[in-house]
Amino acid sequence: MTGETLPTPPIWMMRQAGRYLPEYKATRAQAGDFLSLCYNPDLAAEVTLQPIRRYRFDAAILFADILLVPQALGADLWFVTGEGPRLSTITTAEDFAKLKPADAIHDHLAPVYETVKILARELPDQTTLIGFAGAPWTVATYMIAGQGTPDQGPAHALKAENRAVFDALIDRITEASIAYLSMQISAGAEVVKLFDSWAGSLQDADFVEYSIKPMQRITAALKALHPDTPVIAFPRGAGTRYAGAHAATGADCIAVDDGVTAEWAAANLQTGGCVQGNLKSSHMVSGGADLVSETRRIVKAFSQGPHIFNLGHGITPDADPENVQLMIDTIRNGG
Ligand code: CP3
Numbered sequence: 635m636t637g638e639t640l641p642t643p644p645i646w647m648m649r650q651a652g653r654y655l656p657e658y659k660a661t662r663a664q665a666g667d668f669l670s671l672c673y674n675p676d677l678a679a680e681v682t683l684q685p686i687r688r689y690r691f692d693a694a695i696l697f698a699d700i701l702l703v704p705q706a707l708g709a710d711l712w713f714v715t716g717e718g719p720r721l722s723t724i725t726t727a728e729d730f731a732k733l734k735p736a737d738a739i740h741d742h743l744a745p746v747y748e749t750v751k752i753l754a755r756e757l758p759d760q761t762t763l764i765g766f767a768g769a770p771w772t773v774a775t776y777m778i779a780g781q782g783t784p785d786q787g788p789a790h791a792l793k794a795e796n797r798a799v800f801d802a803l804i805d806r807i808t809e810a811s812i813a814y815l816s817m818q819i820s821a822g823a824e825v826v827k828l829f830d831s832w833a834g835s836l837q838d839a840d841f842v843e844y845s846i847k848p849m850q851r852i853t854a855a856l857k858a859l860h861p862d863t864p865v866i867a868f869p870r871g872a873g874t875r876y877a878g879a880h881a882a883t884g885a886d887c888i889a890v891d892d893g894v895t896a897e898w899a900a901a902n903l904q905t906g907g908c909v910q911g912n913l914k915s916s917h918m919v920s921g922g923a924d925l926v927s928e929t930r931r932i933v934k935a936f937s938q939g940p941h942i943f944n945l946g947h948g949i950t951p952d953a954d955p956e957n958v959q960l961m962i963d964t965i966r967n968g969g
Pocket of ligand 1: 647648649650651652653662668695696697698699700701717718719766768782829831948
């Protein structure tokens with residue numbers, strides 16, 4: 635992931651360790667539940683390694699979750715089966731005042747750093763280890779609403795009604811993310827990624843202020859501490875605002891969802907540096923000739939510059955593991 639243009643792009647997938655794999659489900663059952671799996675370094679390392687063994691991906695992504703940072707800051711966090719995450723909410727200055735300072739997160743997150751250390755030891759030399767955190771806006775949307783929301787309404791409402799608390803929360807998450815990612819790099823992460831999954835709902839100046847700027851701040855702070863560690867930024871749903879994202883964020887690589895075509899991204903984004911994406915995750919469910927032709931189209935569109943093959947968003951639990959192999963064979967065997 636050093637920005638070279640390669641004849642065959644390196645490959646990994648968002649959520650590559652996940653419920654579409656029977657071996658993941660077995661290890662998760664052994665851990666008891668999702669959060670116990672995240673905080674068990676041996677089992678979290680095991681599920682990180684499962685897709686590497688099965689598919690020989692070029693990169694492994696640390697198994698954890700973006701919501702471990704809010705928990706380390708003092709929020710309650712639990713997962714409701716079939717529904718998703720739930721957190722205690724931050725909507726007032728009093729709620730915010732109860733959060734811990736950014737430098738107090740490390741005891742809680744020590745098992746994650748241990749997982750990174752195990753992986754740095756156990757991964758094959760040629761497999762890159764990716765650490766990650768949620769970007770501040772996306773993490774804030776969960777901390778404010780206490781759950782996932784279709785339009786991030788509660789976070790937009792707090793931004794409009796109590797800008798001081800909203801800004802303080804963004805700053806706290808930004809500082810915690812710098813501390814967290816720096817520790818992941820010290821423990822052995824070779825690349826780090828910022829997931830701004832809900833960037834698309836930020837309009838106009840807010841997009842710059844709350845998606846781009848916090849990611850830029852985190853990237854700059856990490857570059858000062860770890861100048862050789864590449865950063866990937868994922869402002870999902872940015873649309874035409876992807877143009878110029880390398881310069882705006884300072885990230886080495888920009889992850890692209892499936893809301894823009896690979897041809898558009900090659901012309902308007904890849905000119906600034908490495909890109910990663912953007913196959914629709916639904917092809918991992920449907921497979922067949924469309925999967926093959928779309929995979930080829932993306933490889934071709936991005937072939938003139940640095941590209942890492944990936945999906946536009948995470949692989950879903952209903953995906954067929956054989957379709958992942960078909961995608962990989964299409965890329966590695968040239969078709
Ligand atoms: O990509 C990977 O394989 C690494 C691990 C990883 C997970 N979550 C594991 C996970 C990563 C990088 C994430 C990021 C994450 N988590 C994001 C940003 C990326 C995105 O998908 O937009 C977000 C928004 C979250 C928060 C989160 N975690 C939600 C909303 C959910 C529930 C939805 C779901 O898919 O069930 C989770 C749970 C979660 N995180 C699972 C996994 C494998 C499924 C949990 C299970 O095993 O039941």
